[in-house]
Amino acid sequence: MDDRFNTIAGWTLFAGIVGLGLSIASSMYFQADKHHAPETAGYAVEGVAEEGEGGGDPPIATLLATADVAKGQATFAKCTSCHTINAGGANGIGPNLHGVVGEAVGKGVGGFAFSDALKSKGGNWTFDALNDWLKSPKAYAPGTKMTFAGLSKPEDRANIIAYLNTQGSNLPLPAADAAPAADAAAAPAEGAAAGEAAPEASEAAAQ
Secondary structure, three states: OHHHHHHHHHHHHHHHHHHHHHHHHHHHHHOOOOOOOOOOOOOOOOOOOOOOOOOOOOOHHHHHOOOOHHHHHHHHHHHOOOOOOOOOOOOOOOOOOOOOOOOEOOOOOOOOOOOHHHHOOOOEOOHHHHHHHHHOHHHHOOOOOOOOOOOOOHHHHHHHHHHHHHOOOOOOOOOOOOHHHHHHHHHHHHHHHHHHHHHHHHHHHHO
């Protein structure tokens, strides 16, 4: 009886040692216990901007100059499960957004219970503020109750802001930033002017 028990115990111990060895070997082979993130994500989550994406976005003023209100309305259709936008519309999961452009951040007009994170931002919903908010609510106001991941495409944000502006706000759109183009055009002219001025300066110095 004792021999049989010892045999069973021995095989059990042997099986455990083999299992542990195989586990360690497979872990080392597949690097299952690595702590760094994989180079390529398993799948992309729609609507979420990738890390570092959008760093070179054009100014919102430039995008608003060519924004498509109809496309903005179509994009906003995704938001109607949480928001209304008609004048006097009821609050839902989110606040009514009629006249939101230019409105005070975290205030609203229908008594919606905004998060402390958003109420503490202060200021108004300017075009720039709305652009930042729509890009990533959690980055704009850490701790917000808003669960929407954000719009990664700047053109989509411009379109929806242009649409929101037509719904009770109607603020004048900001002037498109043409300064870089103007500076580029002015540079050759300034160089030519400097070239023309140089001989005159030399003659003046000689006199």
